[in-house]
Amino acid sequence: MLGEGIIKGMVETAKNFFGSYFSAERLTTVEYPEQRIAPYEAARVFPFLVFDSKNHAGGTDWESGLRCVACQICEKECPPKCIFIEKSKDKKPDALGRLQFYPARFDIDISVCMSCQICVEVCPFEAIKMDTEFELSTEDRFGGLLLDRKQLAKSNQYYHQIHPAEATGVDAKLAAEKIKAHAKVKITDEAKTAAIAGAGA
Amino acid sequence: MKTVEEIKAMIEAAVPGAVVEIVPNPSPSGQHSLRLAPECALAVAKFLRDDAELRLDFLSNVTGVDWPDSLEAVYHLYSVEKKHGPVVIRMKTVNRTDQVELPSLTPIWRSAEFQEREIFDLYGIIFTGHPDLRRLLMWEGFKDHPMRRDYREPDDYEYEPTAHDDVLKRAQAHQVSATGQPIPGQEGTEDAA
């Protein structure tokens, strides 16, 4: 009434005016290119393909280390259909030494991708994970935003870097699977050698 | 809250000549519905709204459904005053092509106004008695009804680099027919590699 509401408001804005010089609570701006906030561990931007370099002598040999076996579940589940996979004709040994298909072509169109993480959730092989890199603008709208499998492949170490807790859990799970698989392989190998031996005999 | 059987009995007692059929819903939600004959729907709706016991004064949701043999409009009713619901009523058209009229319930519940317009727009059900039946989401002059299951998307959507298979073929064909030029970067080279 009678202008005191206006004066109250003016006092409030004055408080904020001076407050913004003294209180970090009020002035929350982060001046982006110079200042950055570290991304949260849960942050997700676009997917990438994990490869295990540890298990291979090369270390940088992304192609043979890819965990992806081209099962195409993510392609089917992807809501905006931004993943395109072509299955290989031949098979290669995977990290566990089993013969698997591999993706002859694995494209993600990040101009279509909506960072929903569903591909990560549905992947049974822990092969696709979310990156935290977000500065991906290019001048080429068509080619530059269509990432092929070489651009998508990132090492497991990188995965550990950006999502440490999650990656550790994944590693433990894979290791457990590996032990199980090895046990199985051993059994089958033994059976095989026995069979071979049997055949030889 | 009354069961659908009770409501059916109430309707039949109150509205002479009303044809009501119970449509059971086998899902765990247990929201069974009442199918009304279009001729009596307006009278039944008025009864449902004004009846002292039911007082379904709030029409929450109107949905169009495209069944293989007919189109359907589903109405979810609640009562703001008695705080119960939902009562689901539905109406079916005779077929999907030429006899697609249903009575509009907008005179009873104003909230049907935009939703029935939307169904008219996307499904092509003609609501007779609607005060302002125009397309809602598509533009005027648009042909066809996009939510129908046999709707075929036009080929002239914006080109996306990951288009593949038949989508890519259609996009390429459209691009060539429209501009005489193939789509840049997708002339088939990458596919070959």
Place this chain on the structure above:
Amino acid sequence: MIDTCDQIFVLLQHWLVSFLPAAWQTAAGVLLSVAAIVCLFPALFALTTVFERKGLARIQNRLGPNRVGPFGFFQPIADGIKSLTKEDIVPLSADAAVHFLAPVLLVVTVFMGFAVLPMGRNMVLVDLDAGLLFYFAMGASSELAVFMAGWSSRNKYSLLGAMRAVAQMISYEVPLLLSSVVVVMITGSLSLTKIVEAQNHYTWGLPHWYIFTPWGFAGFLMYAIATTAETNRSPFDLPEGESELVAGYHTEYSGFKFALFFLGEYVAMFSISGLGTTLFLGGWSAPFSFLTWVPSWIWFFSKLMLSIFVFIWMRGTLPRLRQDQLMNFAWKFVLPMCLLNLMVAGLWRFMGDGWLRWVVCSAILLLAYVGLGLGEMRRQRLGPRSYRYAE
């Protein structure tokens, strides 16, 4: 030394002019002053835009422009280059001649007002006897420019904005004049130099500014309200209310013409604040007698910038009124208060010295303010409300 500082611009002008033959000296002196004004105020405008943007930003807990130059202070240069190089679009159906003339007319009339403003001791371009009258005559003609802009654009939003602007500016012209008349009544002169001189006295070290009298304070408040409306500043920025009219009367202006509108608006703000300073805040006189050694023009410009700051502050806080409320406010509140203030000023004049006139005048004005305000709020059924809860 103090005098030299105080009169530095006057001396500089005399010195420069003295190089010319005597017959040309008057004309050259005027030209020089005009040039000074025409350079100074756009420069001040540039500075103010930065201050406004930074101030508003701080009010809103942001940083504001800080990329161009140190602390973003070269921002207006970038803005200027941008508006100069932008395409000048004239709508096809617009009246091209009027469309072109409108911003020019606005800027010219706005600058004319500075002719009679005393910006320091002896620093006035033309010391007209009827300076105040001349000022208001010039100020009123800027309405024409605004209407020309809105009309010639052939845009519905522009037209609505222009109609609003004209209605608003004409309505507030009346309280603006009436609130200034009290000063003329007391001073007995229309000359702005004389008005300042009349305020340049001190009692116990405190100045005799008119704002420190009941009628002067009321007059100043009314004047401030009227100027805000007259310059189309928030909360009276309806003619360009961007939330409903896109940009009001200058919707169809781009490039440098738009910049001219922008310039005109700000320079009008300076000039009308300068007039308010002259009328109520003692013009170039110092706020305390022991500060009289500070050059007079510094005081004038500090007071000017202070009022600009208040403009910015209000803009950062207040939402805008509606057209009919704005008119109601002008005719049913500000105008009666102004008229009453005229009577109070007369009373003040004839009651002679003494404490009684202070009490009587303040009481009348305060009662009228509360009565009118409450009456208006009640008539429109406005007020705080209480709410019920359902469990």
Place this chain on the structure above:
Amino acid sequence: MSEMQSHSAILADKPQGWNRPAAIEPQNEGELLEVSMGPHHPSTHGVFRMDVALDGERVIRLKPVFGYLHRNHEKLAEGQSYLASMPYTDRLDYICPITNNWAYALAVEKLIGQEVPERAEYLRVILGELTRYQNHASSIGFLIQEMGASGTPLMYAFREREKILDLFEELTGARMMVNYMRFGGCRVDASPGWLDRTRKVVAGLSGFADEFDQLLKSNEILMARTQGVGVLRPELAVNAGVTGPMLRASGVNYDIRKVDGYGIYNRFNFRVPLGDHGDVYDRYMIRMLEMRESIEILNQALREIQPGPVMDPKAKIRGLRPKPGEAYGRIEAPKGELGFYLISDGGPNPYRYRVRPPSLINLTVLEDMCLGVNVADVVLIFGSVDIVLGEVDR
């Protein structure tokens, strides 16, 4: 409640067409000024258009035009699995993605009869109320912005929203497109550290509400602009399906959190504020008061939350094939009743997927409220409806 009963009694013998907007006669001679406000008008919250006919500055006719952001969300959902629609629901009302997730998850859970673990319910309530708080704060900010306050309240609201979005990001990985809920729980669990940070943010929220009140509540200009403007009668509000704060501002006591008690809302102690005038000021104040009630709920939920699983281990994420049937699930989203209606034919994709968008249906009465008012009030009334075009056009 007395008001409600009386309105229902009136309703029965209303004349035909009582719920249609009343025609307004122009006062001036001559042509009407036809203005197309939008789709690129500064205050239409995106790409909304109103065909307005003005007599002077008085609105004689107003027809909303939709569809500029139409992407046929429902059709997309019918072409993909139940799970794949979840991230799309984020994009309906992109100011409050959490509640969209919740409504969809609730509908699917009803369809398949899925139970949700208690901790997940608590997390849903916490996130949902945070969403409500930030939605109301920014919608008030937008409203005052449309009144011409150079965005100051909006920036304050965004300052606060920032803190809430930071919490969302830390938990879900994204600030707005959270994609957080699943059928039978939530995607990830909240760490104790997250809950502590949330408690800290919630402790600061009421201070912000006080600041907002200080800035706006008693401002005379705001009162003059909003009181008595855009009045919506309760009987029309109910009949036109208006929900959310807008309905309660008209004095109708209908909050789905209370009525349905979905999730675990009946465990919390909170009140439903009601307005008596149904004008823009009431809508603004109801939002303010609901923000304070949200803080109450948040405090209770953050106190009571217990450790436990956030996902039903039996819940199926991929390859969900509900039995044939249908379900309508609804929640009290910040903007009103958000419902999802799903029909399953037993396949992996929904046969019919329908969103009941509160933003669109609340706009039904826009014309009724706007006829006869000044054009400046149109943007105000429109702002007080609080819509998001992503949800209106879907």
